Amino acid sequence: MSFKKVLYSLAVGAGLILGTGSMVLAQGSSTPAGSTADGFGVNANNSNGVVGVAGAGTDTGDGIINVIRTFLNWVLGLLSFIAFGFLLYGGFTMVTAGGDEAGYKKGFTVLKNAAIWLAFIGLSWLIVTLIFYVLNLISGAG
Numbered sequence: 001m002s003f004k005k006v007l008y009s010l011a012v013g014a015g016l017i018l019g020t021g022s023m024v025l026a027q028g029s030s031t032p033a034g035s036t037a038d039g040f041g042v043n044a045n046n047s048n049g050v051v052g053v054a055g056a057g058t059d060t061g062d063g064i065i066n067v068i069r070t071f072l073n074w075v076l077g078l079l080s081f082i083a084f085g086f087l088l089y090g091g092f093t094m095v096t097a098g099g100d101e102a103g104y105k106k107g108f109t110v111l112k113n114a115a116i117w118l119a120f121i122g123l124s125w126l127i128v129t130l131i132f133y134v135l136n137l138i139s140g141a142g
Contacts, residue, residue: 005104065132065135065136065139069128069132072128073125073128076121076124076125076128079117079121080118080121083114083117083118083121084114086110086111086113086114086117087111087114087115087118089110090107090108090109090110090111090112090113090114091107091111092107093106093107093110094107094108094111095107
């Protein structure tokens with residue numbers, strides 16, 4: 001395996017790994033800034049009077065739109081995490097190919113597919129964010 005291929009593999013792998021972090025952390029909080037309330041208001045009536053637990057007994061008033069947005073952000077974050085695992089696997093396969101051209105190509109294919117997967121996840125996150133931004137503008141919540 002030539003030095004050029006190793007250097008290229010490391011550069012592509014590092015770029016993909018560093019670029020993944022922003023997508024994995026893309027989940028936003030639907031709770032207003034400064035509020036201690038968390039969750040979807042589940043068991044809000046049953047936990048009234050609990051002292052010392054942040055958000056206990058409070059109903060955040062999240063509607064179905066915010067619940068769906070939060071769910072989609074969690075799914076996209078999970079998919080990004082899985083894609084990150086494939087990036088690690090592809091990079092490991094390339095590095096441990098030991099001069100075997102077939103092993104190197106297999107690792108490079110996995111790395112390339114993971115990069116495409118991450119691009120689609122990023123585009124999906126952008127579309128979901130845009131749709132819910134427009135929905136919040138239309139409904140008057142934003």
